[in-house]
Amino acid sequence: xxxxxxxxxxxxxxxxxxxxxxxxxxxxxxxxxxxxxxxxxxxxxxxxxxxxxxxxxxxxxxxxxxxxxxxxxxxxxxxxxxxxxxxxxxxxxxxxxxxxxxxxxxxxxxxxxxxxxxxxxxxxxxxxxxxxxxxxxxxxxxxxxxxxxxxxxxxxxxxxxxxxxxxxxxxxxxxxxxxxxxxxxxxxxxxxxxxxxxxxxxxxxxxxxxxxxxxxxxxxxxxxxxxxxxxxxxxxxxxxxx
Amino acid sequence: xxxxxxxxxxxxxxxxxxxxxxxxxxxxxxxxxxxxxxxxxxxxxxxxxxxxxxxxxxxxxxxxxxxxxxxxxxxxxxxxxxxxxxxxxxxxxxxxxxxxxxxxxxxxxxxxxxxxxxxxxxxxxxxxxxxxxxxxxxxxxxxxxxxxxxxxxxxxxxxxxxxxxxxxxxxxxxxxxxxxxxxxxxxxxxxxxxxxxxxxxxxxxxxxxxxxxxxxxxxxxxxxxxxxxxxxxxxxxxxxxx
DNA sequence: GAGTGGTCTAGACCACGCA
DNA sequence: GCGTGGTCTAGACCACTCT
Numbered sequence: 001x002x003x004x005x006x007x008x009x010x011x012x013x014x015x016x017x018x019x020x021x022x023x024x025x026x027x028x029x030x031x032x033x034x035x036x037x038x039x040x041x042x043x044x045x046x047x048x049x050x051x052x053x054x055x056x057x058x059x060x061x062x063x064x065x066x067x068x069x070x071x072x073x074x075x076x077x078x079x080x081x082x083x084x085x086x087x088x089x090x091x092x093x094x095x096x097x098x099x100x101x102x103x104x105x106x107x108x109x110x111x112x113x114x115x116x117x118x119x120x121x122x123x124x125x126x127x128x129x130x131x132x133x134x135x136x137x138x139x140x141x142x143x144x145x146x147x148x149x150x151x152x153x154x155x156x157x158x159x160x161x162x163x164x165x166x167x168x169x170x171x172x173x174x175x176x177x178x179x180x181x182x183x184x185x186x187x188x189x190x191x192x193x194x195x196x197x198x199x200x201x202x203x204x205x206x207x208x209x210x211x212x213x214x215x216x217x218x219x220x221x222x223x224x225x226x227x228x229x230x231x232x233x234x235x236x237x238x239x240x241x242x
Numbered sequence: 243x244x245x246x247x248x249x250x251x252x253x254x255x256x257x258x259x260x261x262x263x264x265x266x267x268x269x270x271x272x273x274x275x276x277x278x279x280x281x282x283x284x285x286x287x288x289x290x291x292x293x294x295x296x297x298x299x300x301x302x303x304x305x306x307x308x309x310x311x312x313x314x315x316x317x318x319x320x321x322x323x324x325x326x327x328x329x330x331x332x333x334x335x336x337x338x339x340x341x342x343x344x345x346x347x348x349x350x351x352x353x354x355x356x357x358x359x360x361x362x363x364x365x366x367x368x369x370x371x372x373x374x375x376x377x378x379x380x381x382x383x384x385x386x387x388x389x390x391x392x393x394x395x396x397x398x399x400x401x402x403x404x405x406x407x408x409x410x411x412x413x414x415x416x417x418x419x420x421x422x423x424x425x426x427x428x429x430x431x432x433x434x435x436x437x438x439x440x441x442x443x444x445x446x447x448x449x450x451x452x453x454x455x456x457x458x459x460x461x462x463x464x465x466x467x468x469x470x471x472x473x474x475x476x477x478x479x480x481x482x483x484x
Numbered sequence: 485g486a487g488t489g490g491t492c493t494a495g496a497c498c499a500c501g502c503a
Numbered sequence: 504g505c506g507t508g509g510t511c512t513a514g515a516c517c518a519c520t521c522t
Contacts, residue, residue, distance in 0.1 A: 046493045067508045068500030085483055091428060182484040186333060188474035189431040189449035207431035207449035232430035239481055240425040241327055286511045309489045310519030
């Protein structure tokens with residue numbers, strides 16, 4: 001390991017190197033990294049230092065470590081990604097599993113709100129995906145998903161043949177090499193508009209939960225803005241603070 | 243260290259021992275623990291094992307470690323506790339600082355809803371504290387706080403002389419030895435009732451954000467149920483998922 | 485300078501998955 | 504039985520804080 005001008009612990013340098021290699025696709029989602037010994041040899045540090053870097057990567061959900069097997073690049077699978085970022089649950093605890101329907105996709109110029117949320121340049125284009133998410137077969141959430149066209153070239157091809165999966169982040173990862181590692185959410189209460197009432201089967205004037213989410217990739221890029229409007233009469237937004 | 247019947251790593255056993263000692267008040271909030279060397283000697287394990295346990299305690303926010311100084315029992319200070327559990331913020335990022343006013347306190351029998359949230363026995367009593375929280379001097383949140391009377395003996399004495407601090411968790415810790423380490427929150431949208439409108443200065447029929455929080459102590463006890471009704475026209479509930 | 489936590493190393497052994 | 508990650512140890516040295 002070369003030392004950088006200002007001091008940075010060795011294990012953090014190893015962490016950075018591995019993040020870059022994962023981001024560059026050196027090992028694809030679900031693939032295994034070299035063993036601790038092999039990495040230590042390649043990077044010319046001790047196994048203990050590599051271990052500390054790998055432990056940090058595992059804590060940040062970038063890799064999976066399995067005793068006796070090896071270390072794997074974390075994958076956004078159906079169950080995993082859904083439970084990680086989809087926070088709607090039954091009151092009292094039980095998790096709720098959503099399905100999706102009624103997708104519509106269009107490409108358009110970015111509006112000021114899009115540019116602000118996604119840090120876009122003037123004149124940028126975006127894809128806008130709208131869909132309804134069902135829980136127990138009943139409409140529960142309206143989602144508007146905005147993606148920078150520059151990052152999602154040719155996204156139209158996923159509209160046909162119902163190829164849009166329920167968990168989009170697996171698709172971002174697999175098709176575009178964009179690993180979503182965190183999301184900033186802002187929640188507020190809002191009053192249902194006519195369109196909300198029609199699509200969610202709400203009474204006029206009902207209250208609903210509006211969530212703005214900006215999803216951040218491994219490299220720190222704002223990859224997605226998702227506005228969700230949720231009927232919270234049957235399900236709640238559940239989160240644990242610690 | 244004695245080994246337990248079923249296998250548990252040494253450093254986790256050390257973790258458990260230290261949690262118990264902190265919970266028992268062996269070292270009070272803000273006080274320093276013995277040095278790593280001293281703990282290693284006392285528990286008859288290596289310094290590295292103690293270090294791993296202390297790192298885990300620090301990750302769980304139970305202790306603070308300061309290089310060159312020592313290891314301290316984490317304290318619920320004003321700024322810290324407020325930012326940790328109070329999630330209201332200005333849209334786009336800036337944090338919001340609340341103040342409190344209009345406290346009223348009463349002692350009463352627990353109702354079914356209280357018993358369910360706090361896992362109380364039939365016939366238990368609770369304290370109910372109501373207050374308004376202001377942001378920038380304007381009412382923004384109505385809070386109803388329910389505490390098991392069994393855990394908070396003589397809580398009435400804090401009602402007089404405006405002795406109720408803005409950050410209650412510091413008081414729970416200092417006066418009752420109850421360390422709040424996590425909180426489970428459930429959010430939903432609701433329509434403002436007459437009383438909400440009056441106290442929050444809302445228009446009739448406005449939507450507001452209802453938050454049910456159950457706070458959990460170091461020992462795993464449900465210590466507090468807090469129902470907050472928030473005006474989200476100026477501020478939002480902000481959370482980062484990762 | 486003394487004492488603390490933070491980093492880094494080297495090596496032994498354990499628990500697990502698989503062939 | 505081999506290779507993997509997980510635990511535990513011992514010791515050297517570094518960075519920080521206070522006296």
